[in-house]
Amino acid sequence: MEQLLQQIEALKTEIAAFNDGDAEIFRIKYLGTKGQVKAIMGEMKNVAAENKKEAGQLLNEFKLFAEAKYETLKTASGNGQQTTTNEFDLSLPADSLPLGSRHPISIVKNKIISIFQRLGFAVAEGPEIEDDFHNFTALNLPENHPARDMQDTFYISQNPDWLLRTHTSSVQVREMQKGKLPIRIICPGRVYRNETISARAHCFFHQVEGLYIAENVSFADLKQTLYFFVQEMFGKDVKVRFRPSYFPFTEPSAEMDISCLICGGEGCSVCKKTGWVEILGCGMVHPNVLDNCGIDSNKYTGFAFGMGIERITMLKYQIKDLRLFSENDVRFLKQFTSAV
Ligand code: DAH
Numbered sequence: 292m293e294q295l296l297q298q299i300e301a302l303k304t305e306i307a308a309f310n311d312g313d314a315e316i317f318r319i320k321y322l323g324t325k326g327q328v329k330a331i332m333g334e335m336k337n338v339a340a341e342n343k344k345e346a347g348q349l350l351n352e353f354k355l356f357a358e359a360k361y362e363t364l365k366t367a368s369g370n371g372q373q374t375t376t377n378e379f380d381l382s383l384p385a386d387s388l389p390l391g392s393r394h395p396i397s398i399v400k401n402k403i404i405s406i407f408q409r410l411g412f413a414v415a416e417g418p419e420i421e422d423d424f425h426n427f428t429a430l431n432l433p434e435n436h437p438a439r440d441m442q443d444t445f446y447i448s449q450n451p452d453w454l455l456r457t458h459t460s461s462v463q464v465r466e467m468q469k470g471k472l473p474i475r476i477i478c479p480g481r482v483y484r485n486e487t488i489s490a491r492a493h494c495f496f497h498q499v500e501g502l503y504i505a506e507n508v509s510f511a512d513l514k515q516t517l518y519f520f521v522q523e524m525f526g527k528d529v530k531v532r533f534r535p536s537y538f539p540f541t542e543p544s545a546e547m548d549i550s551c552l553i554c555g556g557e558g559c560s561v562c563k564k565t566g567w568v569e570i571l572g573c574g575m576v577h578p579n580v581l582d583n584c585g586i587d588s589n590k591y592t593g594f595a596f597g598m599g600i601e602r603i604t605m606l607k608y609q610i611k612d613l614r615l616f617s618e619n620d621v622r623f624l625k626q627f628t629s630a631v
Contacts, residue, residue, distance in 0.1 A: 292342045295334055299353050302327060306360050314364035321357050328357050395627045396497055396616055399604040400479050403499050406523045407477045410516060412501060415476040417462035419483070422452050425461040429583040430540040438539045443485040445494075455483035458597060460540060463502040467584035472591060473505035479600070490612040497600040504576065504586065504593030510543070513573060513594035521549055521570075524603065530556070532567060541574025541595055552606055568606060571598035 302321075309317055321328050331350065338346045393401075404414060417425075423434075432439055447453035462478035479499045486492040503512065514533065521531050530550040538544040548569050551562035558564040573596035578588035601613055608627070610616075615623050 292338060292346060295331075295338065295346060296349070298331055298334070299349060302331065303353065303356060306357055309360065309364075314361060314368050317361055317364050322361060328354055392625060392627060394616075394624065395604050395608060395610075396600055398627060399607060400497065400499065400600050402524065403520075403598075403600070403603070404477065404479060406520055407499075407501060410475075410519065412475050412477045412503075415462050415466050415478050416480060417456075417459070417465050417478065419456055419481055420447060420453055421456040421461045423454065425464045426454060426456050426458075429464045429580065430460055431577050431579045431583070432539045436539065438537075444483050445485060456480075457484055458482050459498045459500045460595070460597060463500060463595060464580075464584055466502065467504070467581070467586055470585055472586070473503070474593070475503045475505075477501045488614065490614065493601075493613050493617065495617075496613070498597055499600060500595065500597040502576070502593060502595045504581070504591050506591060508575075508592045508594055510575060510594070513575070513596070516594075517547055517571070517573065517596060521547075525549060525552060525607070533573075536572060536574075538572055538574055540577050540580050541572075542577045544572065544574035547571050547573060547596075549606075553609065570602060570606070571596050573597070 306321065311317070318326075320326055323329070332354070335343070335346060335350065408414075426444075427436075427439060428434070442457035444457045445455045447455075459478040459480045459482060462480065463476070466474055466476055466478075477499055478501070480497065481495055482498050483495045484492075486494055488494060501516075503516070518531055521529055529552070532548050533545040534548065536544045536546040546569055548567040550556040551559060551566050551568050553559050553561045554566070556566040558566050562568050573594065576593040576595050581588040581591060581593070601616060604610065604616075605613070
């Protein structure tokens with residue numbers, strides 16, 4: 292009994308001195324199921340029978356004392372749910388929300404558009420699900436033409452005539468069919484190919500194609516336009532060269548290379564030791580294409596070109612794997628700023 296009295300006194304002093312201010316800490320320490328009040332109540336069983344009544348009273352009083360202290364602490368700290376007010380500094384700035392940034396493909400696409408807009412090209416867009424005529428036939432790629440193999444794609448099962456466009460040249464066809472001349476457009480957009488995905492190929496990618504049709508347009512106009520583009524995009528020191536090539540929709544056709552940006556033309560692994568990297572296909576619009584789209588090929592001539600935005604972006608930022616563009620890994624994406 293003596294010992295119990297001492298314990299109660301000691302705890303009372305401790306409780307009275309408790310000024311941590313946190314009601315919840317107090318509740319757990321003293322009033323909770325493993326708290327000290329509960330523990331001391333358990334001492335009743337060790338009290339001799341003749342003292343039980345007195346001990347019971349003392350313990351009850353002690354319990355009420357502890358509960359009263361708890362109530363005081365609760366009121367002092369608001370409603371008892373919250374902790375002390377001084378834990379919140381309302382003058383601090385809020386946590387910042389991470390701001391996204393433009394995808395590198397968008398950054399480069401916008402840059403390409405702005406360069407050509409300065410030359411008077413307007414942006415034209417068209418559907419990603421195309422019909423055979425706009426994607427192939429009108430572009431001098433009749434059914435069963437072997438050149439269709441270069442651009443295998445995905446077909447829509449409800450209608451064998453529908454497919455996912457393989458290039459944005461289909462938008463050129465749509466613009467030519469409108470019959471408003473001259474035409475000076477660029478066509479940015481997403482295109483699809485039935486390719487095995489690797490570091491250098493994907494089943495979808497982005498293109499910008501261009502088309503200029505008027506009277507007396509020549510290959511010299513094409514060269515000068517693309518030369519201007521390269522200088523604006525990659526800098527004044529970059530050289531260009533044209534190599535003869537084949538596209539069914541242009542005649543003559545060419546591929547344009549620029550001097551390698553990595554080694555400056557000396558020869559490295561990116562340019563496969565040639566000092567040059569290919570960036571686009573181009574040529575003079577084939578008279579059959581003009582006729583297919585209702586334009587008089589005796590009166591009008593034009594040039595066209597097409598480039599992959601991924602390719603330009605990879606050269607610009609020295610990115611080695613095409614798959615990075617569609618994996619959405621923020622560690623990759625946050626490295627790009629709009630300043631190209
Ligand atoms: N459509 C071609 C392709 O996707 C690129 C191209 C080449 C477009 C020459 C053109 C062009 O307009 O004249 O491979």
